[in-house]
Amino acid sequence: MPILRAEHLEKTFAAGDVAAAGVPAVRGIDLAIEAGEFVAITGASGSGKSTLLHMLGGITRPSAGRVLLEGVDLASLDDDALAVVRRRRIGFVFQRYNLLSELSLVENVALPLVLDGAARRSCEAAARAALEAVGMNHRATHRPDELSGGEQQRGAIARALVTSPAIVLADEPTGALDSVNSGRIVDLLRQLVAERGQTVVLVTHDAAIAAAAGRAVTIRDGLVAADTAGTQR
Secondary structure, X not given: OOOEEEEEEEEXXXXXXXXXXXXXXXEEEEEXXXXXXXXXXXXXXXXXXXXXXXXHOOOOOOOEEEXXXXXXXXXXXXXXXXXXXXXXXXXXXXXXXXXXXXXXXXHHHXXXXXXXXXXXXXXXXXXXXXXXXXXXXXXXXXXXXXXXHHHHHHHHHHHHHOOOOOEEEEEOOOOOOOHHHHHHHXXXXXXXXXXXXXXXXXXXXXXXXXXXXXXXXXXXXOEEEEEEEOOOO
16 A cells, blocks of 8 residues: 555635635645655656645645545545644645744754654654654754754754654755755655665655655646656665
């Protein structure tokens, strides 16, 4: 069974004019992702790729169709149960890092575990292990404004890993970085897949980054236009 499956997925956003028809962003996508895959979802701006990722992660509920994570239909869960699944089984990485400025890096990384009620000592130990996995344990006590953009993104990836999620979803994680740091982040994600068996789905508009993944899914006008192997398997 795929770790993540989208079946006939659709999303239509309400139009600004109540008399107008809704705006379809995703128009019927079927997609299966196996454990340990590195999948890049690519496409032009407005193609529907980020909307698709947000539905795969339970952030946005679909207008039709369903998403199954580890066999569980996310649409069948109420908001509280869905929040628990997102916190425990899905690791999110965003373009702008979303690190809290008042917390140290290790406190930011530990936050999902703290919110889940875990003991403080175990939270810090798990956070430091996640930081070690991304090569950032030596910066654990620094606050976000003391870190470079690439370091902040590594910290954000550590936060996504700290709960040992079933899948990591990354929405344009290199969009705010220069080419050198972008390459380092992509290399890190590939390393996590190769060495830890982590499942990663990354949204990008950059064809070179998509080609570095094990599989590239191209979205055009809310539909899958291509689904091909990348340069890495």
